[in-house]
Amino acid sequence: xxxxxxxxxxxxxxxxxxxxxxxxxxxxxxxxxxxxxxxxxxxxxxxxxxxxxxxxxxxxxxxxxxxxxxxxxxxxxxxxxxxxxxxxxxxxxxxxxxxxxxxxxxxxxxxxxxxxxxxxxxxxxxxxxxxxxxxxxxxxxxxxxxxxxxxxxxxxxxxxxxxxxxxxxxxxxxxxxxxxxxxxxxxxxxxxxxxxxxxxxxxxxxxxxxxxxxxxxxxxxxxxxxxxxxxxxxxxxxxxxxxxxxxxxxxxxxxxxxxxxxxxxxxxxxxxxxxxxxxxxxxxxxxxxxxxxxxxxxxxxxxxxxxxxxxxxxxxxxxxxxxxxxxxxxxxxxxxxxxxxx
Numbered sequence: 001x002x003x004x005x006x007x008x009x010x011x012x013x014x015x016x017x018x019x020x021x022x023x024x025x026x027x028x029x030x031x032x033x034x035x036x037x038x039x040x041x042x043x044x045x046x047x048x049x050x051x052x053x054x055x056x057x058x059x060x061x062x063x064x065x066x067x068x069x070x071x072x073x074x075x076x077x078x079x080x081x082x083x084x085x086x087x088x089x090x091x092x093x094x095x096x097x098x099x100x101x102x103x104x105x106x107x108x109x110x111x112x113x114x115x116x117x118x119x120x121x122x123x124x125x126x127x128x129x130x131x132x133x134x135x136x137x138x139x140x141x142x143x144x145x146x147x148x149x150x151x152x153x154x155x156x157x158x159x160x161x162x163x164x165x166x167x168x169x170x171x172x173x174x175x176x177x178x179x180x181x182x183x184x185x186x187x188x189x190x191x192x193x194x195x196x197x198x199x200x201x202x203x204x205x206x207x208x209x210x211x212x213x214x215x216x217x218x219x220x221x222x223x224x225x226x227x228x229x230x231x232x233x234x235x236x237x238x239x240x241x242x243x244x245x246x247x248x249x250x251x252x253x254x255x256x257x258x259x260x261x262x263x264x265x266x267x268x269x270x271x272x273x274x275x276x277x278x279x280x281x282x283x284x285x286x287x288x289x290x291x292x293x294x295x296x297x298x299x300x301x302x303x304x305x306x307x308x309x310x311x312x313x314x315x316x317x318x319x320x321x322x323x324x325x326x327x328x329x330x331x332x333x334x335x336x337x338x339x340x341x342x
Contacts, residue, residue, distance in 0.1 A: 001251070001254060002247055002248070002250050002251025002254055003247060003251075005250050005251075005254060005269060006246065006247040006250045006251075007059055007060060009250065009269065009272060009273050009276060010060060010061060010276070011037075011038070011059055011060055011061055011062070012101075012273070013098065013101065013273065013276055013277045013280055014060075014061035014062055014280070015037055015061065015062040016097050016098060016100075016101045016277070017094040017095070017097055017098050017280060017281075017284070018035070018061075018062045018063055018064040018094065019064075019097060020093035020094045020095075020096060020097030020098075020100075021064040021066075021090055021091070021093055021094045022035050022064045023093065024089050024090040024093040025064065025066055025079075025090050027089075028082055028086040028089065028090060029077055029082075030066050030067070030077055030078070030079050030082055030086070030090065031050060031051075031066065031067035031068075031075060031077030031078065032050075032051045032064060032065070032066055032067075033051065033052065033065040033066065033067055034051065034052040034053075034054060034063070034064075034065045035051055035052075035053055035054070035062070035063070035064050035065075036053070036054040036055070036056050036062050036063050036065075037054070037055050037056065037059075037062045038054075038055055038056035038057060038058055038059050038060065038061070038062060039056050039057075039058045039060055039061060039062075039063070040056050040057040040058040041056060041057045042054045042055070042056055042057075043055050043056060043057055066078075066079045066090075067079060068080045068081065070315055070318075071311065071315070072311045080308075080311065084299055084302050084303045084308075085303070087299055088296060088299045088300070088303070091292050091295045091296055091299065092285075092292065092296060094281075094284060094292055095280075095281040095282070095284045095285045095292055096281070098277045098278065098280050098281030098284070099216065099220075099277075099278065099281050101273075101277045102216050102219065102273075102274045102277040102278045102281070103212060103213065103216045105270050105273055105274045105277070106212040106213075106215035106216050106274055107208065107209070107212040108270055109212075109215065109267060109270055109271065109274070110208050110211050110212045110215060111208055112267060113200050113202075113267065114200035114201045114202040114203065115149060115200055115201060115202075115203065115207070115208075115211035115214070115215070116149050116150045116151060116196065116198075116199075116200050116201075117138070117149070117150065117201060118138050118139040118140065118147050118148070118149065118150050118152075118153060118196075119136060119137070119138045119196070120133075120135075120136075120137060120138075120139060120150070120153075120194040120195060120196050121135045121136075121194065121195060121196065121197070122134055122135055122137070122193060122194050123191070123193045123194065123195065125193075126183065126191060126192065126193020126194075127180040127181055127182060127183060127192055127193050128167075128178075128180060128192050128193035128194045129193055130193075131178040131179075131180060132176075132178065133167075133169060133178065133193075133194060134171065136171070137169040137170070137171050137194075138169060138170045138171075139153060139167060139168070139169050139194070140168050140169065140170050140175065141166075141167070141168035141177075142156050142165055142166075142167050142168075143156050143160065143163075143165045143166065144166065145221075148211070148214035148217065148218075149211065149214050149215065149218055150196045151218055152218055152221065153194075155218070155221065155222055155225070157182070157190070157191070157192065159225055159229070161182075161189075161190045162182060162184075162190045163182070164179060164180065164181045164182075165179070165180055165182075165192065166178075166179050166180075167179070167180055167192070180192045180193070215274070216274075216278070219274055219275060219278040220278055220282065223278050223279050223282045224282060227282070227286075246276065249272070250269070250272055253268050253269070253272060254268070254269070256268075288321055288325070289317045289318045289320060289321025289322070289324075290318045290319070290321035290322040290325055291321070291325075294317075294318065294321055295318070298314050298317075
């Protein structure tokens with residue numbers, strides 16, 4: 001079941017990503033040679049409006065192939081013959097659609113189970129209580145960053161274990177700011193001394209929309225800060241999950257929530273989908289050759305310079321980037337197998 005769920009989640013996320021490229025390509029009158037669901041040999045295929053729409057054998061992901069995307073072409077509708085801003089829009093649309101998908105899924109979650117606000121209870125004997133914080137205080141800023149959901153506070157504490165933090169809280173409409181130095185509990189985990197019971201609140205339509213955006217913001221922040229820690233060497237290879245690790249995580253989540261019924265299985269799978277969709281969007285925006293972010297760097301350079309990098313040179317850079325990415329994926333894959341099965 002975990003493999004089926006993983007295939008379904010991966011496919012939806014990748015198809016939405018490719019749909020972003022497809023819709024913006026069509027909007028800018030770029031010739032889309034083929035839009036496919038799945039990979040491998042074609043099972044079903046139909047040409048309509050100059051584009052071949054295909055369903056392929058392996059139900060994993062999809063693709064959007066545009067004329068002149070990786071080579072020079074004299075065709076009027078070729079990707080390279082459109083304005084640089086049209087091409088930027090097409091390339092950026094994939095990650096943006098992943099973020100839009102994450103927002104829609106967040107809307108489903110918040111509509112069903114509500115949101116976790118930042119009103120906290122204070123633990124006696126810890127820095128928050130000693131600084132004058134009380135039960136019912138609402139934390140509005142922590143470590144210089146605005147907080148909308150309590151998980152942002154947990155994220156800050158886990159990312160900056162043991163670090164002093166400036167905390168701004170609201171009480172009776174008035175904001176107060178204190179500086180807290182966390183202390184270790186009996187398990188060695190550093191705490192500031194406030195926490196929230198896992199209670200979510202259902203709000204109005206506007207609150208639901210606002211907190212759905214906050215949900216998306218939280219996952220974006222978690223993804224970006226995790227990447228920063230990875231680049232700085234604060235986390236190792238064992239903290240990075242590839243396909244095998246993700247399938248294992250989906251399977252574990254499924255098994256843990258199955259006893260509560262299919263409603264909770266669905267909600268947990270949606271949460272996993274939000275996480276993976278945001279991750280795909282962020283990763284694709286990284287300035288790495290062969291990814292959308294790498295292509296955007298070339299396009300932005302062209303927009304500033306007023307002249308494109310020769311196609312063969314750009315294609316070579318993307319090819320080398322692809323080779324490096326494949327090598328990295330092999331390393332992550334084997335590390336996943338070692339962690340999951342050995």
